[in-house]
Each structure stands twice: as C-alpha cells, then as structure tokens.
Amino acid sequence: MPAISLRTEVPGPNSRAILARRDAAMPPGAARLTPIAIARAHGATMTDVDGNTFLDFAGGIGMLAVGHTPANVVAALHAQTDELLHMCAIVASHESSILLAERLNALAPGPAPKRTALMNSGAEALETAVHISRSYTRRQGIVVFEGSYHGRTNLTLAMTSKFNLFKKGFGPFAPEVYRLPFPNLYRRPAGMSEEAYVDWHIAQLEHGFVAFVDPTHVAACVIEPVQGEGGFVTAPARWMQRLRQLCDQHGMLLVADEVQCGMGRTGKLWAIEHAGVVPDLVTTAKSLGAGLPISAIIGRADVMEAPHPGGLGGTYSGSPLACVAALAALDTITQPAFLARAAAIGERTRGRLVALQAHFPKLIGDVRGLGPMLAIELVKDPVTREPWMEATQQVNAATLQRGLITIRAGLYSNCVRFLPPLTLTDAEVDEAMDVLDASVAEVATKLGVA
Ligand SMILES: Cc1ncc(COP(=O)(O)O)c(C=O)c1O
Numbered sequence: 216m217p218a219i220s221l222r223t224e225v226p227g228p229n230s231r232a233i234l235a236r237r238d239a240a241m242p243p244g245a246a247r248l249t250p251i252a253i254a255r256a257h258g259a260t261m262t263d264v265d266g267n268t269f270l271d272f273a274g275g276i277g278m279l280a281v282g283h284t285p286a287n288v289v290a291a292l293h294a295q296t297d298e299l300l301h302m303c304a305i306v307a308s309h310e311s312s313i314l315l316a317e318r319l320n321a322l323a324p325g326p327a328p329k330r331t332a333l334m335n336s337g338a339e340a341l342e343t344a345v346h347i348s349r350s351y352t353r354r355q356g357i358v359v360f361e362g363s364y365h366g367r368t369n370l371t372l373a374m375t376s377k378f379n380l381f382k383k384g385f386g387p388f389a390p391e392v393y394r395l396p397f398p399n400l401y402r403r404p405a406g407m408s409e410e411a412y413v414d415w416h417i418a419q420l421e422h423g424f425v426a427f428v429d430p431t432h433v434a435a436c437v438i439e440p441v442q443g444e445g446g447f448v449t450a451p452a453r454w455m456q457r458l459r460q461l462c463d464q465h466g467m468l469l470v471a472d473e474v475q476c477g478m479g480r481t482g483k484l485w486a487i488e489h490a491g492v493v494p495d496l497v498t499t500a501k502s503l504g505a506g507l508p509i510s511a512i513i514g515r516a517d518v519m520e521a522p523h524p525g526g527l528g529g530t531y532s533g534s535p536l537a538c539v540a541a542l543a544a545l546d547t548i549t550q551p552a553f554l555a556r557a558a559a560i561g562e563r564t565r566g567r568l569v570a571l572q573a574h575f576p577k578l579i580g581d582v583r584g585l586g587p588m589l590a591i592e593l594v595k596d597p598v599t600r601e602p603w604m605e606a607t608q609q610v611n612a613a614t615l616q617r618g619l620i621t622i623r624a625g626l627y628s629n630c631v632r633f634l635p636p637l638t639l640t641d642a643e644v645d646e647a648m649d650v651l652d653a654s655v656a657e658v659a660t661k662l663g664v665a
Contacts, residue, residue: 221617225616227251227267229265233252234247248273255284256284258282258284259282261620269615269620272614272647273620273621273634276622277476277634280478280480280544280637281636285543285638288540288543294539295536300535303530304528304533309535311539314542315331315538316330316331316333316511319513320513323485323514324494324497325493327516329514333509333510333511333533334512337366338366339529341472344437344514345370346526347514349434350526354434355434356393356428357374357433357434358393359374359392361396362376362442362445364381365439369388370388373388393423393427396423399448400448401448401580405598424461424465430464430466436468436470438471438472439471440455440473440485441584441588443632444624446624447588449583451490455492462495468496470495471485473485473486473499474499478544480557481586482555482558482586484549495518499513503544507536507537509537557586558586560586567644567648568589571655577596577664578606578659580592580594580600587637588634589633590633593607602628602629603629604623609661610654611623611631613655614654617653618650619647619651621651
C-alpha cells in the first residue's frame with residue numbers, strides 16, 4: 216500500500232484556513248516553505264488537517280533521523296512528564312542530563328577525555344562553541360567558510376555565508392569572523408581534475424591565513440563537514456586533513472558543526488568520520504532531540520573546562536524532557552544496524568537520483584552528498600552550470616502536489632535536498648523517488664529541457 220494518500224487538493228481547505236490565520240498572526244519574515252498544516256506524523260509520513268498523508272523528505276530540516284514520534288522516544292517522554300518537566304541545571308541537577316553528557320562524551324570522535332555542555336538550539340551550540348574556544352585560546356578570531364550556515368543569532372549570522380536570504384538588513388554583525396573559500400568540486404573550473412582542484416584549495420587555505428587573518432589570532436576554525444544549507448557540499452578529506460594540520464601547527468581549535476550532517480545523517484554517527492579527522496569540539500542538535508529542542512557541544516576536556524564556573528548555561532539547558540528524548544534517540548541512532556540501514560537508504564536513493572540525472576541531463580547538473588544526505592543541483596545549462604532557482608521551486612511545488620515534501624538548499628537556492636527519516640522502508644524510498652521522477656519530468660517538459 217502506498218504511503219502517500221491525497222484526499223483533497225493540496226493545500227486543502229482546512230490547511231488554507233489555518234495558513235490564512237498564520238499569515239495574519241505571524242510576520243512574513245518567519246519563512247514557510249509549504250502551504251500545509253500538519254495534524255500528526257509517524258515514521259516517515261505526515262498527515263495534514265485535511266486528511267492528506269505525505270511522505271516527509273524534509274524531516275523538519277534534518278531533525279528526524281529516527282522518524283516522527285518513534286515509540287521509544289514517546290514512551291520516555293510520557294514517563295518523564297509525570298515526574299519532572301523542568302529543572303534548571305543552574306539550580307539543581309537531573310540525572311538524565313548527566314547520562315546524556317556521559318553518552319555523548321563516549322561517542323564523540325577521538326580518544327581524548329571529553330566534556331559536554333547542553334544547550335537548546337543549533338545556533339546556541341555554535342555561539343557556545345565560540346565562547347569556549349575564545350576562553351581556551353585567549354584569542355578572538357573565528358574562521359568560517361564560504362557557503363556555511365551556522366544559525367540566525369547575531370554571531371551565528373556573522374558566521375553564516377549566504378547574505379540575501381539570511382542576513383539582509385540585519386547587520387551590523389559580530390566582529391572577528393573571517394571567511395575562507397570552501398571547495399565545491401561541482402563548481403571547479405572546467406577541465407580541472409578533482410585532485411588539482413583540491414590542491415588549489417589547499418593553497419587557498421594556506422594563503423587565507425596570510426591574506427585574511429593571521430593564525431595566531433584565530434581561536435577556532437568552524438566547519439560543516441557536509442554543508443547543509445549550502446547545498447550538501449562535502450569537504451574533501453585531503454583538504455580537511457590539511458585544515459586539521461594547520462590548526463595543530465598554529466594552536467587553532469577545529470570545531471565541527473554537525474548540527475545538520477551529524478547523528479547518522481551521512482550513514483556514520485558523525486560526518487567528520489568520513490574524512491578521518493578528529494575535531495577539538497563538535498556541535499550537534501536537530502536529530503539528537505528526535506523533535507525536542509536540544510543541542511550539545513562536546514569536546515576535549517581541557518578545552519571545555521576553560522570557561523569560568525557560571526560562564527555557560529541557560530534556563531532550559533538540559534531540560535529533562537529533551538534529555539530523555541535524546542537518550543532514547545541515541546539508543547536507536549547508535550545501533551550499527553541503524554547506521555547500516557541509513558547507508559543502504561543512501562545507496563538506493565543515490566541510484567535513483569543518478570538514473571534521473573541520466574534522463575534529464577540538461578536540468579540536473581549534479582547529484583551529491585554523503586550516505587543518505589543527498590541533493591540534486593538544478594542548472595539552466597550543464598556546461599555553464601548556471602543555477603536555476605525557479606526550476607527548483609517548481610520541482611518542490613510539483614512534489615508537494617503529489618504528496619512528497621522536499622525543500623531547497625544551496626547558495627543559489629537551486630538544490631533539492633533530501634533529509635528523510637532514516638527509518639524509511641525500501642518501498643517508501645521507491646515511492647518518493649517515483650514522485651520525484653514524475654515531478655522532474657513535468658517541470659523539465661514545462662521548461663523545455665526534457
Ligand atoms: C549546520 C547548521 N548549524 C547550525 C544550525 C542552526 O540550528 P538552529 O536552527 O537549531 O539554531 C543549522 C540549522 O539548520 C545548521 O544546519
């Protein structure tokens with residue numbers, strides 16, 4: 216039986232009524248990518264207020280590695296709600312937050328002893344990672360990369376790359392943030408080999424520490440091992456390894472922002488594992504909470520212990536509800552069978568996307584990503600690689616009409632990214648890819664590139 220079931224037009228009348236109220240009650244700046252209102256969601260499906268059931272390949276923007284309302288998370292939450300809803304960790308401790316810190320310390324990359332600080336959102340984790348890095352190194356500079364996304368607070372907006380969508384009109388931004396180029400293999404100069412391009416980028420990295428900032432001024436280099444908002448661009452392993460060497464050579468810390476790409480999203484627990492690099496700090500959020508707001512900074516004990524007592528924390532940090540949800544989510548995500556299944560979903564999906572590209576080579580310029588963290592990049596011309604944002608919007612609208620939720624990504628907003636629950640069955644992968652095939656065919660025909 217198909218997972219998708221549409222009973223009304225999309226959006227249906229009940230969704231339209233709720234969306235009209237949203238538009239009257241909330242500012243348009245609070246973006247919305249679809250016009251549907253959801254009543255309930257389980258596994259990889261979401262049912263809207265009109266009774267339409269969709270396959271969810273947005274996953275709350277990568278929030279749902281373990282799927283919607285997984286039984287063990289829901290049971291843990293039910294049990295916790297009767298006992299204790301809130302305990303500000305500044306006032307007193309609750310064992311669930313300590314258990315979670317112990318688990319994350321054991322799971323974080325690298326053999327050095329670790330400590331974990333718990334926060335509420337990805338942006339807050341990144342801000343805190345910067346505070347900790349500055350406190351430890353007694354330096355101010357933060358190096359970030361072209362295409363990166365780190366959040367919407369003032370400091371994390373300073374660290375975020377894409378200007379028009381995220382930063383326009385909101386400055387001035389926090390100082391002492393230096394941006395260096397990030398290798399995007401798809402956009403390398405025509406005729407240049409991957410090897411030569413990575414060599415060139417390694418030289419650019421070294422040049423950046425002369426041209427933009429001196430490494431002795433830098434507290435931390437903050438990197439997404441696979442860029443999320445940036446369009447699922449994977450940092451080449453050799454380039455990451457050189458970055459690690461430069462950090463070691465000059466006393467800079469390496470912070471891996473795994474808010475989107477971590478927690479099994481690439482088929483390994485941490486995306487940076489693919490590059491064989493150990494960061495000093497790693498930030499995680501999204502799928503860690505299985506739907507509850509929680510984030511963490513996990514890092515070398517000596518680094519994490521630098522801030523003075525009382526320097527870190529917040530009213531909600533380490534909320535008992537979020538911690539029990541995260542512990543249950545980790546029970547699932549850390550199972551080798553779960554990660555193997557995530558990798559298998561990635562292979563199956565990639566096979567379909569590559570086949571789709573072969574059918575529509577004039578429209579789909581690139582298929583990329585790591586494991587099941589996959590995206591397609593839409594272009595007006597495969598030779599010039601001119602981005603095609605309108606085609607991307609049309610594909611996302613066409614998938615929605617057929618009951619599949621997909622969302623955009625990329626500096627040029629011209630990628631369709633797939634962040635499904637990693638609990639998908641093969642039948643659900645195939646159903647979603649059938650919908651994508653039909654949607655791309657419709658758009659390619661309409662735009663004259665079929
Ligand atoms: C890599 C990365 N870092 C940080 C953030 C910010 O997380 P949050 O929206 O929870 O503040 C995001 C959110 O998409 C992200 O993808």
